[in-house]
Amino acid sequence: MKQDSFSKLHPAVNLLFFIGAICFGVLLQHPVYLLAGIFASGVYYFFLNGRKGMKNILLMIPLFIFITLFNPIVNTRGVTVLFTYFDRPYTLEALIYGVAVAATFVLMLLWFGCYGKVLTGDKFTCLFGNLAPSLSLLLVMVFRMIPNLLQKAKQIVGARSSIGKGTAEKSSIKDKLGSGMTVIGVLTSWALEGSITTSDSMRSRGYGTSKRTSFTVYRMTNTDWILTFVMFILLGVVIFFAANGGMNAEFLPERNITPINGFNVIGFIAYLGYLMIPTILNVKEVIQWNISRSKI
């Protein structure tokens, strides 16, 4: 993966950004705002995941179409009837509302995809380590266990297949299930056995002797503070315009969408600016790097 400059910020800043992006992504149903959300999340998702990400983004298109077309089937409100089937109306308003719902859904998926890449397990536990030390430790141990078990499962399957106990491609589903169950059984006892050692190792390093503190490798830098400040200002502007009805959008039963003109544009710019923060940071980094390299 390419180095993502947004991920290098303090986890608290990352979390704040995603809370803002995801909350407003759900609350703001205005088509222009939704478009902005999809655009920003799509660009960032593509940056984080590269070509594999593009494939995922393209997979969203059929999902988008499906939700859009499906919505009028369950929702029959709306004044403009396009056609009727089984005595049920299929309305234009519900179809447009479907577009909005689908857009919200896709945008959420994309933001959560980015969230998973940026706020990795250790960052998450670092944020909440001081609030709930035991819970965060539990999470950390789970993060450790999953790759461990997967690797062991692979090892067991390999070992069994090389003594002729593997499942051949043509074996029946019953055989496959049976051998799968065996592997799971072994994994369980293996994990239990390992957990005895782990608990010994924890107690031997003083676990439970006093109140736990939480070590973190992250520090709030100046950039972090500045960005937090900028994010709050932008969010403030968005909230101000939202409260004054600058982003209202109603679909049912009648379309009533506030146009983005005049003063309201400021609200839109603030929103787009907010969402583009990760991308802007990355672009800035690339430019800076190229400039500093050309000086060498």
Next chain:
Amino acid sequence: MEHFKIENLSFSYPTSKDKKSLDNVSLRIEKGEYVVLCGKSGSGKTTLLRHLKTVLTPHGKRMGEIYFNGAALKDVDNRTQSAKIGYVMQNPDDQIVTDKVWHELAFGLESLGCDQKTMRSRVAEMACYFGIQDWFHRDVAVLSGGQKQILNLASIMAMQPEVLILDEPTSQLDPIAASDFLNTVRKINTELGTTVIITEHRLEDIFPYADRAIVMDSGRIIADDTPRNIGKLLYEQNNPMFTAMPTPVRVFYNADGDGDCPLTVREGRAWLNKEFEIKPQIAEIPCKNIDDDIEYPALSLKELWFRYEKDTPDILRGVSLEIPASSITAIVGGNGAGKSTTLKAICGICKPYRGKIKVFGKPVNKFKSGELFRNCISMLPQDPKSLFVKNKVIDDLAEMTKKKNKITEIAETCQITELLENHPYDLSGGEQQRAALAKVLLTEPKILLLDEPTKGMDSFFKETFASILQKLKEQGITILMVSHDVEFCAKYADRVSMFFDGQILTTETPQNFFGSNSFYTTAANRMSKHVFKNAVTAENVVELYRKNKGGTV
């Protein structure tokens, strides 16, 4: 002043009725001492070490007293014990608690409730001292076994312990990682003055530096002396632990040497120099050359190419090898060179994208599914535990065949008859290896593949294991093993192949192969190279020594 004082300690586990795991053990360990504890598996080493830290002490009947820094250990509070007494266990994986290297380093400090500033400096200090900076931000899951064990050590050292207790820390590591680890331990002892108490199979790396060696047998301390003197004691008692002594020590006593016993290869060379100031008359172990034309190879590999993923480098880069039937072939070579991958390729776990594998002249892809592993090929994996799926050894064996007498017979061969009713996980490393071998043998293979079979085995078990292999060879089974253990290969293999850079470079007899190497060879050969030719095992050296001395006296 002594650090630990153990007075008349006896202990028995609740499940073992009268058998004492520790029998009247008395011991004093001074501050800053480097003490090595040796003994066969099951001699009570681990039980003794676990008594030195209250949270790890096993349940059972106990008598006697342990003092730490002059106070009874049970009165020393947990917090102090956690910080002052560091304990490193055998399994590198299970000891690690968290998912990131930096977090693991801080784990103990977090538990003690240290503040952020102290933790920062301590963690930084440890990362530098142990050379962890480069992988500080990594996931624990991607580390090698050696790195994991160094991480375990570092995370304990971050708490600044006064005593470091290590229970067979290198048994799961390859020789290079193991000697790195042991060097680090020695560095801690000499540079920081931390008291070190260690149990270990690989005495060659420890003996020259340890202050004291303690030998245990059936829960009792049978010898407690400097490493230089301990060999003599064991040799005179005819103790099986003598086989675990470093090569120079074994050669010295078996050859009835005079004077100070050599501990290192350097001292061994000096001793041989003194003994043979005039060139010896018989200076060579006769050895035959290898037969290059094998008429009917049991297994033949031709130009195998393999890589794990599309855009990763090739692991196998044209591996070619022919193996004659009823022989033991060993593949030696560096870490991650692709030795294990070769075995996996033969078993079809990895599919080479180019090249041919023939088993008894028949290409493997011509075998019907399952046929290859029925009475034909079988592999003993690196971790024998991955073969056990049942709660009893006997049930595990019964999974392979319905013939009762076959199971009894194989159990006999592998010497696990008494262990059949045990849970496979309760067995020691060497016992697990033999139980797994029994399971593998029940497929009645003609070709047996072994992946690092001697890992985690003590020297005593190795001999038993080797005798089993010899027996199988006599029965006509072809054995191909991959190993780091040069001493084992030199002693028991018929042919040794060198694996390097994704290929097999040479195949020779052990005498020719190790005899002509000067770095990648056995301690016996390094020690005797300047006087004897092709003496690659301690037995070879002793034989030549006796022949010459017998002739001159």
